Amino acid sequence: MKYTYGPVPSRRLGRSLGVDLVPKKICTYDCIYCQIGRTTHQTIERKEYSPVRFILRDVKETLKEWHDKVDYVAISGSGEPTLNNAIGEVIDEIKKMTSVPVAVITNSSLMHLEEVRKALIKADLIMPSLDAATPSVFRTVNRPYPSLEVTQIIDGLTALRGEYKGKIWLEILLCRGVNDGNEEIDALREAIRIIRPDKVHLNTVVRPGAENYAAALSQERMEQIRAALGKNVEIIAEFAGHEDLISSADIEEKIIRTVQRRPETPDGLAKALGLHELEVVKVLDKLAKKGRVKYRVFNQRLYYEVVQKEK
DSSP, X not given: OOSEEEEEXXXXXXXXXXXXXSOTTEESOOOTTOTTOSXXXXXXXXXXXXXXXXXXXXXXXXXXXXXXTOXXXXXXXXXXXXXXXXXXXHHHHHHHHOSSOEEEEEOSTXXXXXXXXXXXXXXXXXXXXXXXXXHHHHHHHHOOOTTOOHXXXXXHXXXXXXXXXXXXXXXXXXXXXXXXXXXXXXXXXXXXXXXXXXXXEEEEOOSOOSSTTOOOOOHHHHHHHHHHHOTTEXXXXXXXXXXXXXXXXXXHHHHHHHHXXXXXXXXXHHHHHTOOHHHHHHHHHHHHHTTSEXXXXXXXXXXXXXXXXXX
């Protein structure tokens, strides 16, 4: 399937079936921590980047197998999904197909547009992100399209809260030494007060990102920031489900056999195995935790290779 992937283990959604609305890597941002890598086409132009009829065809076929085994259908993927101007139609049609709740994962950059907020109104859950609340830090961590301003994004999220009756879970992803200073945390706390999300999910870097200086915060610092941001703030925990449903041993071994021959990028592995890159990233993360693969950066690209056992 070209436009669906998974189910994948999600730290926030349990098992989610991913739906990709834009090709890699079309986005409004070029975040320093992005696990998919650098943005190749940065834009704020909304259009039908991927044909709706083919997206819905893939969703329908995938749900035949997985509808009773997933917790959410998650509209997200390899770029910013609200760039696809047919996202509202996609949500409507998916909800006609299944009783599985629909979540939209967005970087919030276009939420100031009334047409975008209206398009998302039928989603069961909206998961916007806000990694900074001051202009300089916003530009450092998210590297947005030049015309985007953090004030309009906060205003858009505030407007969404007034119009949308479903759940809003706001994500804040912190990078050490970039957006974790006390002044920025104070600004984020004020933004949260204005936006009034149902939950705030505090996150940090868990996988290699677009820039190698995007580093994780310590657990102690995360706890300090959680307390400083106020109520309804939680630190995102690891997925606790049965990952064998998603990351099968067969896929793991195929990846191992591939990187034994030569180091390979997540994108290269996805193409070789006929999988979505986000699926491959999840499996690579699991293999790295097991000590079976490791990564290195070469020419600003991430390569995975097998860990050689000591003789």
